[in-house]
Amino acid sequence: MADSTHPEKTAVKELIMRFAPAAAALSLVFAVTASIGQAQDRDAHPRAAMLIAEGKAALDAGQPQRAIDSFEAALAVDPAYTPVFLYLAEASRREGLQGKAIRLYREALAREPENLAAISGEGEALVEKGAVEKARGNLSRLETLCGTSCTETRQLAAAIARGPQPQVLRAEAVMPDTEISQN
Template sequence: MRFAPAAAALSLCLAMTASISSAGDTGAPDPRAAALIAQGQASLAAGESQAAIDAFEAALAVDPGYTPIFIDLAEASRQQGLQGKAIRYYREALERDPGNFAAISGEGAALVEKGALEKAKRNLAKLQSLCGDNCPETVALQTSIARGVPARLAVESKGDSTASN
């Protein structure tokens, strides 16, 4: 019985800490991060992918718990042609939020751009099971897969196969 008050106080502290840390994962970003995200999205829309990455990385430093920043970083990396880096950002977003449709679709599109059609089709199957065939993310990934591997990769792989013969 001597430990009951201490145990109650400790459990109250743990419950508060858990609720605070889980509350940081959802909702709106820090206002400073939101301004940096808006700046990054404007840069990305203007085709200035490096300026967008700089703004998104600054936003991530301000609010590391806001998962959508990773999706923005992935989009900017894809625009730069860095599909491997984009996939890493999408996977970080998925680690934090496994049901994030935008991350699943974006990762699938980056996989297509990298030439990994079978892995992209797995992402498509996952999306179809989670949100259906008419979900915007599913439609976007279906379109990417239908377009196939970018021409520059198809030419490179064709050149590699002729060089090995």
């Protein structure tokens, strides 16, 4: 009965009850967005940074497997540092593991959907695997995000123009039949 004598209090309570859930949800969205943005701009853990430097040196020295080992160790140390996925994907591509590289680029894109290097790298790996049409989709996306003159767009366009590289047959791929015949 007290509420009927104070219509202002009733109106205020009703207003709060009506909009409080929406305000709470909106503030949560802003908090999550801010934390994601802050996480993307941070530096790698010092130990991970050291492992990344070792991996880059190995990659520059033409040792992609050693680079993969270093980058995977860096990922174990700092799994929230997205750029390590890009380094690991590049090393995997150089080792001829395009499927693994595509998966790593997609993980980076799940974390940062507009990461130009990840879009371009995934497109190049797709071309190397022979999926040129899918790579053209990546090129279209890059053109939308940064235009035709950005480095990533030009790199992917050049890779598409070169086309898929011929597959090199490794000794491990040709295993002799283990059939035993009797003389």
